Amino acid sequence: MPAHRAAPVAVVRADTVHPLDGTAPEAFAVLGETVVATGGWDDLHARFPGAEAVDLGAVTVVPGLNDAHAHPSLLADGGRYVDLGPAATPTSDDVRAALAARAATTPPGGWVVGHNYDPALTTGAPVDRDLLDSVSTEHPVLVIHYSYHTAAAGSLALSAAGYHDGDPDPAGGELGRDGAGRLDGVLQERAWAEGYLGHGGRAPLLPLPGPGDRVDSLARMLTRMNAAGLTSVCDAMVHPADWRLYQEAHAAGRLTARVGMLLWYEFFEHAADLGLSTGFGDPWLRFSGVKMMTDGASSGGTCLCSTAGGDRGIQVMADDEIAAAVETVHRAGSTLAVHANGDLAIGKVLDAIEDVRRRHPRTLRHRIEHCTMTDPATAARLRAADVVPVPFGAFPHHHGARFVEHYGPEVAADMCPHRTFLDAGIVVPGSSDYPCGPLEPLLALQSMTTRRVQDGTVLGADQRVTALEALTAYTVGSAYASGEEAVKGRLTPGQLADFVVLDADPLATDPEDLAAIAVRSTWVGGRRVWSAEEER
Missing domain, CATH: 3.10.310.70 (Diaminopimelate Epimerase; Chain A, domain 1)
Structure with missing residues (x-):
């Protein structure tokens, strides 16, 4: 499909199509940026005479991959x-x-x-x-x-x-x-x-490059994400300068992935004064919520947690500061996205959310970013409070040895507990936290399904998920985390025509080989934004 379609409707087929809606169509039809029908190749051509034919051949098509928590604006440094x-x-x-x-x-x-x-x-x-x-x-x-x-x-x-x-x-x-x-x-x-x-x-000390340099850097970063199969990403810590960066890139037509922005909580007062809340924007650039941070890094050994040797880690925000920020954002009608890795930090955040929900009931789906140390009882609290955990996808593979070093093998085995979340009936998104972890979602799928660490050991086999569950996390789950499940995550009529073309079927591949699947091309709104052939 070229950058501008020759016909209003395009019919796309591949040998394998996984729309993740329980069906297995041969093809789907795209009008504008939206899937309008699925079914057989011949049937869709009969339904849409004159439609452009896009036969992708012996490949697998899946919905566009969606990273629910990454930091592309951090990499838009203009080479500084x-x-x-x-x-x-x-x-x-x-x-x-x-x-x-x-x-x-x-x-x-x-x-x-x-x-x-x-x-x-x-x-x-x-x-x-x-x-x-x-x-x-x-x-x-x-x-x-x-x-x-x-x-x-x-x-x-x-x-x-x-x-x-x-x-x-x-x-x-x-x-x-x-x-x-x-x-x-x-x-x-x-x-x-x-x-x-x-x-x-405080005023920032680190100088930023000029706006044009940052837009160019951001465009390169988004292209790298497209090459990994990503069609959407949530930028998990946006400052005013980053907000302006995304606006400039959007206005210039430089966004090649859909972006959700989590505004750093210290700037939320000004946004609230303007009446901005979660959902403001369009399908390409959207205000997704408010970010705050309560503890340190799991891979760095500074998350606030309980261990056999006593409590440890860094509490970044005091209890009263957590409670005040949660109440401010909740009462203003925006989604909270709270960084909490350790079990003690997660408990403090849940305490604050549960308390404000009791006093000020609102239909809001808050998030806990990473939520790395969670047992079944805490997962049940998350489900009851309608709080979405956003766990790391590839961290067991990439940082598993650090988990063991910092917390011991027993605790490490249940970190990034995708199975625990799913068994509790929670919709689980997929996230990289890039650049803190690997960007590639297919590596994350391999990590989630095998729990194999870089050194070859298996960390927490009980937390393994199936390939379908892992793929669903990086599509349907991430859309759910941002409140966009009605328009993203599946290739079904009424949803956005964001999809990825792979050279093998991730649902029929040995889990140990998922990271080796190659991305052939990436499409956003029915238009190809990246192609392996064009990269050669």
């Missing part, structure tokens, strides 16, 4: 950030060299920022204040952890944020210290988010 992922910089010496090369082309006083750094996969000395001071004495130098929950700062970057030796930890964050009590540059949770990103009422 140095990639410090382990593939690019496997040693701390490589990290220093990459940052020094950037400092050499940056005017004195300009920021030198790296991201995607993974201390567990980067060998050599720690990337801390001393190492970053060796990069440059003329530039503030900052390195952002892959999880975006931790960063490391050189001396000038610490001073720019107002941090000095002897300072106490800020509320909801931690300042790393060496054996002598001197700040070592490691910043966790609010210590770095409020110091550099502009949270907590």
